Amino acid sequence: MTSAITVALGERSYDIHVGSGLLSRAGHILRPLLAAPKVFVVTDENIEGLHLEALKESLDDAGLDNHGVVLPAGEQTKSFPHLESLLDAMLEARCERGTTIIAFGGGVIGDLTGFAASVLLRGVPFVQIPTTLLSQVDSSVGGKTGINTRQGKNLVGSFYQPRAVLADIDVLSTLPPRELKAGYAEVVKYGLIDDPAFFDWLETRGVAVVAADAQAGRQAVLTSCRAKARIVAADERESGQRALLNLGHTFAHALEAEGGYGELLLHGEAVSIGMVLAFDLSVAMGLCPAADRDRLVRHLHTVGLPVCLPPLPGGEWSVERLLAHFGKDKKVKDGRVTFVLARGIGQAFLSPDVPAATLKNVLDAAI
Ligand code: NAD
Ligand code: ZN
Structure with missing residues (x-):
């Protein structure tokens, strides 16, 4: 069973879908929300081995043209060097204003990807598919994005709301x-x-x-x-x-x-x-x-x-x-x-x- 909660922000309102088996339905849930059928998935190497295939299959089933990149896992990925390489990868994949960026991971991937989406081409739509309990209950909702710098955590970033959040409870079963x-x-x-x-x-x-x-x-x-x-x-x-x-x-x-x-x-x-x-x-x-x-x-x-x-x-x-x-x-x-x-x-x-x-x-x- 899936439940949806709306984050009421006027024109920028969006739904948080919570339930089991959401990953396999992600493509069909997202399809009506997208301006164009192209998506770019950002994930980390741990999630790649566990859940990326299921997400890709679902995006393919919904007829979406999916691209993406796999980043190293861990807090050090929330940094300027990784932001730069992520933006490079998005541009090389020819992401356009209508391309939707999908953050598929924990808070690290969500924060970095949301920030990248907020600055790529001055802002492209993004969606959160959080895979840790922390990111499902906290970081994927609310639009705080950012990276860490030498001076401290989360000191560079933006407020940038996602178009949707899909919290699939089943993925938590693989979490340490x-x-x-x-x-x-x-x-x-x-x-x-x-x-x-x-x-x-x-x-x-x-x-x-x-x-x-x-x-x-x-x-x-x-x-x-x-x-x-x-x-x-x-x-x-x-x-x-x-x-x-x-x-x-x-x-x-x-x-x-x-x-x-x-x-x-x-x-x-x-x-x-x-x-x-x-x-x-x-x-x-x-x-x-x-x-x-x-x-x-x-x-x-x-x-x-x-x-x-x-x-x-x-x-x-x-x-x-x-x-x-x-x-x-x-x-x-x-x-x-x-x-x-x-x-x-x-x-x-x-x-x-x-x-x-x-x-x-x-x-x-x-x-
Ligand atoms: P994380 O993204 O580093 O994930 C934790 C570990 O779990 C990683 O090794 C990851 O690869 C692995 N993992 C993720 N999903 C998995 C799964 N389903 N199965 C197995 N392994 C999995 O850490 P986190 O705790 O999700 O997020 C922490 C980050 O969130 C911090 O950078 C923090 O600043 C940020 N945060 C942001 C907000 C916000 O409002 N934006 C709020 C709270 C925290
Ligand atoms: Zn916290």
Whole structure:
């Protein structure tokens, strides 16, 4: 069964299709949306071996003229050199204004491809077919695209909405368990922001979601996409409430930067720890009952996500160094960092007024 959720953005509105077996129907779902029958598929070498054939068959069946490129897997692909070679490949394949670019992969492929589509010929249509839990519930929806630079992650990019998102739950069955769990942290985030009933549901079904149960996965992806679609439609450019989606992320980005964006912490794992730190901070400021923080820790622990900082190989975590990263956050305005705090599970809010001493105490206790 397939469900569709609309991201309501006026003329640029689009549907997120969520369901099983979508890959084999992708060509027929997309065909009516395309200006011309030519598509260019961007994927990575891991997905190539697992799912590319199924997608190509479906595009062929729908009579689409398909071209494409396979990029190396991993965060380093979200870079200027790969952007350049991707744009070259698109131009060499004679992509035109009416050619639709298909991002077929996780957040790395989605972010890079969306950015390339936004600048190729001053903008060509693109579609997201996300293949990781993280990309299905978060990065494929909402139009944030971009690459990393020497100065930091996601500092160069654009807001550029896809024409459609196709989230096929079945592809998650090949995802390494560690990646699936990491994506699950972003699912928990939606419960924490404003949906306590979803958090209750996750407490019973979360274990099934991280075990790649298709029915639980479908429900988790649907609820998460509904939440993201609603938030993005209300605040596309993040001038206000969209920033709630950064719950745990100010901490997470600092941990990822210090950990070297490597094997130490995947993004979702850093978000898991970051959400706990955001609740620690809320408790320390007297805003949130400690019982809600403990409930969050219990749940993350139950599904196998980290809730405290792992040992830093070859060194020690430093509060000063972590604090220094906060100042570099994209969301800093007039030198002030806006934190996402919570009055409890499902009651997140934005606060630019976090006392420096409390923040330091929370980090001191965490390292
Ligand atoms: P990823 O794209 O690197 O994928 C993780 C790994 O899983 C890769 O090795 C990939 O090859 C592999 N893989 C993907 N699908 C698979 C499948 N079905 N079966 C087996 N292996 C598969 O990472 P990700 O976690 O999907 O995305 C992380 C990126 O997303 C980061 O760069 C982050 O900045 C970005 N992001 C963007 C947004 C946004 O709003 N644009 C939001 C959150 C995160
Ligand atoms: Zn995230």
